[in-house]
Amino acid sequence: MSRANTRAIVAELQRLLPNAHAPYSGVHVSCAVETTDGRVCYGVNVENAAYPQGLCAEASAISAAVTQGSTRISCVYVASSLPETVWPCGGCRQKIFEFAQDGCEIVAVSPDGELARRTIEQLLPLGFRLEPGAGHRV
Ligand code: THU
Numbered sequence: 001m002s003r004a005n006t007r008a009i010v011a012e013l014q015r016l017l018p019n020a021h022a023p024y025s026g027v028h029v030s031c032a033v034e035t036t037d038g039r040v041c042y043g044v045n046v047e048n049a050a051y052p053q054g055l056c057a058e059a060s061a062i063s064a065a066v067t068q069g070s071t072r073i074s075c076v077y078v079a080s081s082l083p084e085t086v087w088p089c090g091g092c093r094q095k096i097f098e099f100a101q102d103g104c105e106i107v108a109v110s111p112d113g114e115l116a117r118r119t120i121e122q123l124l125p126l127g128f129r130l131e132p133g134a135g136h137r138v
Contacts, residue, residue, distance in 0.1 A: 009040060010109050013079035020044035020081075024051065028081040031057035035070035036101060058092035062099060073099045076120075079109040085116055093124040 013030040020028035022045055029045040043060025058076065065073065076096055080086040085108045088096060096104065097120055104120045120127070 005040075006107075006115070009034075009077055010079070010113060010115070012042065013077060013109060014113075016042055016044055017079060017081055020057065021046045023047060024049075024054075026081075029057035029086065030079050031061040032077040033058075033061040033065045033073050034075040034077075035065055036072040036074050037070050039065060039068055039070045041065040041068060041070065056089060056092050058088050059095055062095055066099070071099050072101055073104055074101055075105045075107060077107045077109060081111075083111060085110045085114075087118070087123065093120070094127065096120055097124050097127040097129070 009032045013032055016030040017028045020030065022028050024047050027045070031043050033041045035041070041061050041064035043057050043062070043064055045055060045057045046060060047054040058078065061076075062073070065071070073096060076088070078086055078088060087108050088106060096106070100120045106118050106120060106123055108116045110116070
């Protein structure tokens with residue numbers, strides 16, 4: 001992804017942050033998922049009064065990508081309203097891993113627009129994967 005596109009994605013993440021539905025935690029998170037077929041899909045966290053039903057921004061963005069038929073992720077960007085840099089939670093690391101190409105980068109965007117990068121393998125070493133259809137055999 002070019003620097004110009006990265007700038008555009010970061011700007012869009014900041015623009016979308018107020019759209020997060022986070023009346024309980026007050027923490028707004030936005031996420032962009034870049035796919036190998038050239039799409040960029042966005043999501044925000046969507047909380048619920050029944051707390052466990054809340055959705056992380058990463059899950060929203062992955063859902064948007066899969067809905068479009070794009071299931072190979074090359075890069076994930078995350079921004080939040082917190083003063084510190086935010087990395088995907090454990091559950092979202094696994095959700096990303098499901099669709100990540102090898103070496104998929106996670107880019108954490110700080111409030112002042114600084115970018116920190118890690119690969120999904122750094123964030124989720126020895127991640128769990130199944131061959132499609134393999135899980136139900138006994
Ligand atoms: N959150 C995300 O959207 N992504 C993460 O990776 C970490 C946490 C959301 C969930 C909840 O709505 C709020 O941040 C506070 O935990």
